[in-house]
Amino acid sequence: MKQNKFTLLFQFVMAGMILSFSACTDLEVQETDSLVVAGSGGFTKGDPAALLSSAYTDLGAFNDQANIYSLFEHVSDEMIPPTRGVDWGDNGVWRTLHQHTWDPTHAYVLGSWNQLNSRAFKCNQILASDPTPQQAAEAKFLRAFYMWHVMDLWGQVPFRDVTEGVDVNPRVYTRSEAFDLIEKDLNEALPDLPATGPSATNGRASKAAANALLARLYLNKAVYKADSPEGPYKFENADMDKVIGYCDAIKADGYDLEDEYFTNFTVNASKEIILNVTEGSSQNRWMMTLHYAQNPSGWNGFATLADFYNKFDANDSRIGNYPPPDGTEFSGIGRGFLIGQQYADDGSIIIDNRSQKPLQFSPDVPLSGAATEKGIRVIKYHPGDAGQLILMRWGEFLLTKAEALLRSGKTTEALALVNELRQKRGASPLGSLDDAAMLDERGRELYWEGFRRIDQVRFGTFNTAWSEKTSTEAFRVLYPIPQQALDSNPNLAQNTGY
Numbered sequence: 001m002k003q004n005k006f007t008l009l010f011q012f013v014m015a016g017m018i019l020s021f022s023a024c025t026d027l028e029v030q031e032t033d034s035l036v037v038a039g040s041g042g043f044t045k046g047d048p049a050a051l052l053s054s055a056y057t058d059l060g061a062f063n064d065q066a067n068i069y070s071l072f073e074h075v076s077d078e079m080i081p082p083t084r085g086v087d088w089g090d091n092g093v094w095r096t097l098h099q100h101t102w103d104p105t106h107a108y109v110l111g112s113w114n115q116l117n118s119r120a121f122k123c124n125q126i127l128a129s130d131p132t133p134q135q136a137a138e139a140k141f142l143r144a145f146y147m148w149h150v151m152d153l154w155g156q157v158p159f160r161d162v163t164e165g166v167d168v169n170p171r172v173y174t175r176s177e178a179f180d181l182i183e184k185d186l187n188e189a190l191p192d193l194p195a196t197g198p199s200a201t202n203g204r205a206s207k208a209a210a211n212a213l214l215a216r217l218y219l220n221k222a223v224y225k226a227d228s229p230e231g232p233y234k235f236e237n238a239d240m241d242k243v244i245g246y247c248d249a250i251k252a253d254g255y256d257l258e259d260e261y262f263t264n265f266t267v268n269a270s271k272e273i274i275l276n277v278t279e280g281s282s283q284n285r286w287m288m289t290l291h292y293a294q295n296p297s298g299w300n301g302f303a304t305l306a307d308f309y310n311k312f313d314a315n316d317s318r319i320g321n322y323p324p325p326d327g328t329e330f331s332g333i334g335r336g337f338l339i340g341q342q343y344a345d346d347g348s349i350i351i352d353n354r355s356q357k358p359l360q361f362s363p364d365v366p367l368s369g370a371a372t373e374k375g376i377r378v379i380k381y382h383p384g385d386a387g388q389l390i391l392m393r394w395g396e397f398l399l400t401k402a403e404a405l406l407r408s409g410k411t412t413e414a415l416a417l418v419n420e421l422r423q424k425r426g427a428s429p430l431g432s433l434d435d436a437a438m439l440d441e442r443g444r445e446l447y448w449e450g451f452r453r454i455d456q457v458r459f460g461t462f463n464t465a466w467s468e469k470t471s472t473e474a475f476r477v478l479y480p481i482p483q484q485a486l487d488s489n490p491n492l493a494q495n496t497g498y
Contacts, residue, residue: 043162048131048139055126055142056203058119060280062450063389065288065302067111069450071153071479074098076452077466078308078443081301082370088301095367100463100472104480104498113150113482117158120146128162137192140185141205144213147185151178152220152454155229155478155495158485172491179224183217186210197254198394200269200387203278208253212274212392215246215400223458229495230474231460235407243404247397250274255394257424261317262335264393266385274392282381282389285448286333289377291361293353295332295345296383303375305467306363308447309337311440316427318444320379333384338377339363367468378448395421395445403438414438421445435459473497 062068073079074097081094088094096102102109123143127136150157157178158170173181189210196206217224218240222233256271264270265282290298312319320336332345342350342359350359354372365375381387398421405414411433418441419429425445430437439459443452456462457477465471475497486492 043125043128045129046125048126048129048135051122051126051129052131052135052138055119055122055139057279058122059203059277059391061115061119062277062391063280063282063284065284067108067115068149070094070097070108071112072450072453073448074302075100075462076456077461078304078447078452080303080305080365080367080375080468082303082365082375083368084300084370084372084374098367099469100476102479104483104486104494106480106482109479110482110484112153113485116146116150116153120150121160121162124160124162133192134194137189138205140189141193141210141213144182144185144189144210147178147182148213148217151175151182151224153479154481156481156492157181158489158492169489169491172489172493175224175229179217179221183214186214186217195253198256198269198271198273200267200273200276201278202273202275203388206253206274208250208255209275209392211246211249212397215243215250215397218242218246219400219404220454220458229478230463233458233460237408240404240408244401244408247401247404250394250397255397257394257398257421259424261425262321262380262382264390264395265380265382265387267387268385270387270393272394273390274394274397276387276391277389280389282386283383285381285389286379286383286386289338289379290333291342291350291352291359291372291377293350293359294342300372302378303361303365304337304378304447305365306376307467308443309339309363309376312337312444313427316422316444317425318427318447333379333382335379335382338379380448390449396442396449396451399438399442399445402433403442406433406435406438 074081074094079098081088081098083089083095093107096106097108120143123139123146126139127143131139147157155175157173159173160168160170164170189205190207193205193207193210196202196204196208202209221239222235223229223231226233254271255274258264258270258272264272287296287298288301289303290296291300292298309319318336320334320338332343332347332350339361342361344350351357352359352373357373359373361376362374363376381389398417402414402417402421405411405417415430415433418433418438421441422429427444430441436459439455439461442455446452446455453462462477463472463474475495478495480498481492481494486494
């Protein structure tokens with residue numbers, strides 16, 4: 001393709017075509033590697049407002065049930081992707097995630113790497129296009145957000161200046177170096193970001209969002225700065241104090257727990273939402289789990305594990321609620337965990353259109369050869385009133401503060417915060433709090449929101465066994481650098497074990 005120096009047609013160098021193995025998706029995204037820039041060093045400044053708008057649109061990648069989301073959820077103890085007959089087999093792309101047997105050629109490892117790095121590079125272009133102070137702050141937040149994902153998933157981050165051509169191999173930051181760069185971006189961004197309170201459509205960077213990302217960064221600093229990716233991790237009180245301060249700053253901007261848990265995931269205003277995706281739809285979150293015979297007809301895919309479901313008290317509102325027999329609520333579909341007999345909009349029982357038996361979701365579910373009704377389904381974003389996909393909300397950061405207090409030895413204060421949350425959610429108070437209880441509470445509050453892998457790594461349970469997964473190698477706390485990325489950039493080195 002002929003290069004035009006006088007337009008903003010920057011082009012991404014393809015790292016290879018990504019094969020979509022997802023049997024049921026409306027987001028078949030083909031992305032590009034971080035090795036980008038037009039020409040051999042030339043750069044034409046663009047309209048920073050237009051570039052920034054495009055960068056926010058790019059957050060739509062998080063709506064997908066594959067790629068980035070799959071690398072955080074399908075590898076955890078709260079989600080299972082059963083193969084049902086020929087459905088969801090997809091050449092093992094889902095099974096290998098659940099069983100921790102992926103390799104450097106995995107389609108979603110490559111797809112996620114390309115999505116995240118190309119989006120970080122767009123932020124570099126914004127910063128090189130004479131943005132206003134607020135535009136620069138927003139671009140730095142977004143760059144930090146994308147680079148944080150790369151650092152967390154792979155432990156090393158490629159970086160290219162916009163003035164460098166495709167003949168220049170991107171430098172590669174270590175995990176520790178990337179941590180410092182992300183922290184620097186966020187601290188520089190904070191003064192010029194707006195102080196935005198809670199809203200159902202908080203789709204742009206704010207002080208609260210920057211403080212939230214800093215809280216995540218420092219909660220996991222022991223992981224990111226460890227001598228070995230698999231640990232041991234040493235959590236310093238000074239870092240936990242910073243986490244507490246960042247969470248308090250979020251609270252000071254007006255964020256609080258929502259009275260009704262599932263309001264967070266609807267179109268209604270919520271006191272919790274710090275940042276969400278305003279482009280695209282959250283529909284994949286219900287389509288990926290609902291049965292073919294339900295309305296709307298889903299893809300009959302993912303379920304939760306019985307052991308995870310059993311972590312909830314029966315009176316915990318987060319476990320879900322169900323439509324009454326007359327079908328006057330929720331359009332026949334419950335919220336939370338769907339288990340047992342399922343009902344149509346008119347209150348009649350749903351018949352499985354394949355087995356011709358009443359559709360009853362069962363707790364047991366094998367990874368392969370599952371019947372269509374096997375597995376407890378999960379609905380947070382309901383097709384009747386779904387809001388936009390949430391990237392950050394206060395419930396996470398109340399528990400983040402509680403965990404920081406716990407790791408600082410302030411167990412009484414931590415327990416009080418956890419019980420404040422549990423009271424709001426209708427659950428009975430805990431009598432004591434330790435690491436295992438803290439991890440369980442984060443699971444109950446944040447299930448299927450994309451955090452479980454990070455939490456399990458930090459708490460040291462990621463490589464343990466659970467249903468349909470044996471204990472796995474310690475090195476799998478990091479993903480492999482995709483083979484195509486290694487082939488294109490000799491500055492990258494494959495992670496240990498791959």
